[in-house]
Amino acid sequence: MNRTQRDRGALRPIQIEEGVQKYAASSLLWSQGDTKVLVAVSIEEGVPPFLKGSGKGWLTAEYALLPASTQVRCKREAAVGKQTGRTVEIQRLIGRALRQALDLDIIGENTVKIDCDVIQADGGTRTAAITAASLALALAADKMAKAGLWPENALKQQIAAISVGIVAGEIRLDLEYEEDSAAEVDMNVVMTDKGSYVEVQGTGEQGDFDRKQLLEMLDLADDGIRELFQLCAKFREERA
Amino acid sequence: MNRTQRDRGALRPIQIEEGVQKYAASSLLWSQGDTKVLVAVSIEEGVPPFLKGSGKGWLTAEYALLPASTQVRCKREAAVGKQTGRTVEIQRLIGRALRQALDLDIIGENTVKIDCDVIQADGGTRTAAITAASLALALAADKMAKAGLWPENALKQQIAAISVGIVAGEIRLDLEYEEDSAAEVDMNVVMTDKGSYVEVQGTGEQGDFDRKQLLEMLDLADDGIRELFQLCAKFREERA
């Protein structure tokens, strides 16, 4: 399980293409190594029943693997008639994380829908989706504030996420699919740009991990996420 | 309903990007004006029950609009748990058309799966999907033959498709969404590269049409499709 030409603490190269879907409030094609996620932010009038009349908004996320995104083609969930357990788990995580980024009091009774469609899945799709979605959300919030459609910029803070794991006994950042599928331990870390945790999910897939390993994984994740924030901030500035 | 800077018989500009999905046998991002369709060809072992033991292969297609592909975000079918009637109708058309392109006797008991995911929907997604899928299928067949995985090139003939319609009384080729949604008559034409029809579907959405109009629409479609075949042939040659 060798990763050539990349340090165990290094992120994969990231490319960001904006505006792939012109009808969305904002959209990004996010590439992190060979993982490619298309993220779109849409804004719809109305909120779920439990928020009606509250004056507050809501945010949800949906996630899917395109059938040809995986090594072996995966079934189209719409044709099967059911989302897999993995999909449900991931889109709940994305929604939960992104709700930490947005001030739901500012946006009124509107719902922000975040679509994350994986074009190519080479590991770390859920964390890539979160980072990309947070950046897309920032761009949408900038636009809505500038257009006067939202009374002020509704972005509370930025969110970013990275995977980290133990592969062949070594702690590594930003696992590729080959590493991910062989990892003893797999951890997804979601943080705010203020440096605190929004979500920490460590799973012993083929083993377990002790406190020391946990802390080393968090150290690597902290560094990686700091780098992601710099990258996103730069992207946002350049286009402002 | 004006179309600026495009003749009523002109195709929208076409761009083709290959290899967007590395795990597929072949994949293309096909842009026709602002319509963008991601097409992937996958090859799976086995055939549906009615072909087991026949020694013949099969081909099916699946189609979806990404939620943010449309002017107003459309619901994710996987979340709803059901494909819409429109989706079902379109993917059956694509499958039927593409089965005319492939020699199912050559590929053995394997199934070719064609995924057509619409990234941006600005009219004519089903015809764009057919033309793109036919080109992708050709590339996959070239590759399979070259690799010796299929005994010979399984492509029988190329297929291409275009929409044509009557908008504000004028017959026009390759309708954009604004035109499409206001069209009196909408027709989809699928042809082989030998110049005969595989499928002709004319629908009076807001009216009906006479024999003369039908023939004029077919004339425009014939020309457009001829142009599409030249374009595809050129693309295939350049990369051969």
Added chain:
Amino acid sequence: MNRTQRDRGALRPIQIEEGVQKYAASSLLWSQGDTKVLVAVSIEEGVPPFLKGSGKGWLTAEYALLPASTQVRCKREAAVGKQTGRTVEIQRLIGRALRQALDLDIIGENTVKIDCDVIQADGGTRTAAITAASLALALAADKMAKAGLWPENALKQQIAAISVGIVAGEIRLDLEYEEDSAAEVDMNVVMTDKGSYVEVQGTGEQGDFDRKQLLEMLDLADDGIRELFQLCAKFREERA
């Protein structure tokens, strides 16, 4: 693939039985050769969300094969929990065609539901359903106008449909199941009683077709549909 005692341009004998379902606004059992379709028109208060408040009505159709209607019993869709792609495609076609027959401005915010249940399927069920439904709709519109429930007769025009195809190289009208399943080309034509086209769907099932064949098929269809309109007009007059 011989059709005994019927000319290649001849319709199968047609029988019409009215009033089979007494609770419907109108109902017909339409037999065309051995194809039998039970058609019922129901009128329900209310319209789909996109028409609420518009003052306009709507029309939809539903289609099903009874399980024992086919040579080999087909599965009951209600038991499977899902309509097949073929069913969805056909009922969309029927609805689209019949909306051309009815003036939706006259009927107020009501929905006309057309149920087409195939008792016996010997080819041409979708076109038989359209012709039968158009006649049943005319009868219902007559009744509603006479009863003063609709302000005037809401029938804009009559619709009729027929299948035509190429079987063993020969162009034939009104295909039976044996012909249909062996046809090289299969075409469904829907027309108004003013002689223009509402829908033309030609499909090369096992081959393709050129312009000349297309025109010959349309000629045969035109004649067959003219005959259907005479038959329906006679039926409607006799009972007026």
Added chain:
Amino acid sequence: MNRTQRDRGALRPIQIEEGVQKYAASSLLWSQGDTKVLVAVSIEEGVPPFLKGSGKGWLTAEYALLPASTQVRCKREAAVGKQTGRTVEIQRLIGRALRQALDLDIIGENTVKIDCDVIQADGGTRTAAITAASLALALAADKMAKAGLWPENALKQQIAAISVGIVAGEIRLDLEYEEDSAAEVDMNVVMTDKGSYVEVQGTGEQGDFDRKQLLEMLDLADDGIRELFQLCAKFREERA
């Protein structure tokens, strides 16, 4: 709740039309007053998993109301994607009752499928379906034995069923819809032609009933069912 011109212990007039669905092993359109049920018997190879290798056959039934069969159009279950609780309950009753009619050891590992589609629902559809299905099954068993496809006549005994109830305090046989919907007590009785009970289902819809009323209802049902058996026997003889 008056029933004109019919004694409280009288059956509604019954009409039987054979061969409505030519592809089925046997089919009947059974009219009992204004209740009309189309019943078809199909024979399929194979049995459910729990009988594989047993050498025994199986029988199941499916039931549906056509949408326009009821006073107010009912929803098409295939479109809803789910059978109603009422449908499930009825088809389980029909299947259970009819399994008493057939010798499952004789038919080998085949499954008899009984389709009961209600064309018009004016009360007593489930009992009409059972009686009609039993007669259709007898005709199919005769045919299979004569053709040598089943080693001997697989019909063990005939089955018939009738509804009986208490309406406005009066015990009545063979309730029409108007009576049925107002009945205090509703009872369905299924018997063999040897005079014993296969199923007795009495329900206090709007009240309860004592032992004396139960016995009076059974007396009426016994007489009605005896008459049904005479009628079915006569029909079967006439066509033998």
Added chain:
Amino acid sequence: MNRTQRDRGALRPIQIEEGVQKYAASSLLWSQGDTKVLVAVSIEEGVPPFLKGSGKGWLTAEYALLPASTQVRCKREAAVGKQTGRTVEIQRLIGRALRQALDLDIIGENTVKIDCDVIQADGGTRTAAITAASLALALAADKMAKAGLWPENALKQQIAAISVGIVAGEIRLDLEYEEDSAAEVDMNVVMTDKGSYVEVQGTGEQGDFDRKQLLEMLDLADDGIRELFQLCAKFREERA
């Protein structure tokens, strides 16, 4: 098929544990021999559409086997995505029976939901559920009246139910699973505390039954149900 130490007309020993689910309006764990059913009564605001504005309430029941309640683990219906026909039939029976116990005019536009979850299934789960639910409903009605939430005690009458059957030619009360699965005839009887029938469902599973046997089964059921009412009355008094 011997039942040791229990007379053919004897009930199994019954144990009642109250308050197992603290959030419900009332809840009972009902043990009848080795059959254990957890019953809970919940009260929800609102009624189904057909009762809106009527001022009347409604009552429905839901039933499930826990997967590990049966000899061979049964599939979890929520995971399958569909309730079995047996479940649907049983919960309709429970709901129908319990609606006879409650005065729906008193409770206003509220819906009583009765959940019957079978912890261990050793025969007679549906009848145990009905008796237990009736007692739980009585406790809830007492509580609602005492708390002034319902204007008066909404319990019209008590309901109880028991199974009876013919096993190895012998008529027996309150069948255990071993008996039930081998029974020639199986009958469920539901009665009011005034001694009349609410529901009588006799089924010849492996045979049929004559009038004399029917009456003997009813005699046994009458006695058993009388005993159940005494037991429930005693339980209710002791805790009042």
Added chain:
Amino acid sequence: MNRTQRDRGALRPIQIEEGVQKYAASSLLWSQGDTKVLVAVSIEEGVPPFLKGSGKGWLTAEYALLPASTQVRCKREAAVGKQTGRTVEIQRLIGRALRQALDLDIIGENTVKIDCDVIQADGGTRTAAITAASLALALAADKMAKAGLWPENALKQQIAAISVGIVAGEIRLDLEYEEDSAAEVDMNVVMTDKGSYVEVQGTGEQGDFDRKQLLEMLDLADDGIRELFQLCAKFREERA
């Protein structure tokens, strides 16, 4: 948000009742404060397709809230026809955790099914389910080894889990529902009896958390889980 009479680092009182479901390989009713989970272990022949022929076994878990288990009755998923996202997420977690407890090589091609049905939900149902399931699995493994049905004791290690969170700024162990629903941060920790982590899932529900808080939460969880292991070991010994 006061918790009376319980230290912020104290577990709620735990009660364990064995053998509630006699047909299961083992079953426990686990009460932790007012949270009650019924856990059953079933063993079925066969494995999922991806393990066929491997000689290895498999383990899966299913989870459900009984409708009346929650403060406001929740919908029965079987009736809705779909498990909620929360259910799917939880049962995947339980399955993943428990697969760490069992040596899948020892049990042959069999599948262990763990059913976790929540009788009463007062917070911490998923962690209670994991601890209870691990104990039940140990009991089942003891039994299978003793009976010689599994060649040796298949339990690799014990697993236990606990929730910990930040409520009103205070770090607390084993949150009750009132605390859970108001928690700023909610964390579930799953550990082996060797003291290492199997799963760590920390979520900032209404806020985020820093490294120091994370470590304090883990400290509390470590202590709580150690206590759970003592309790389970004692239970297992006493009954051995």
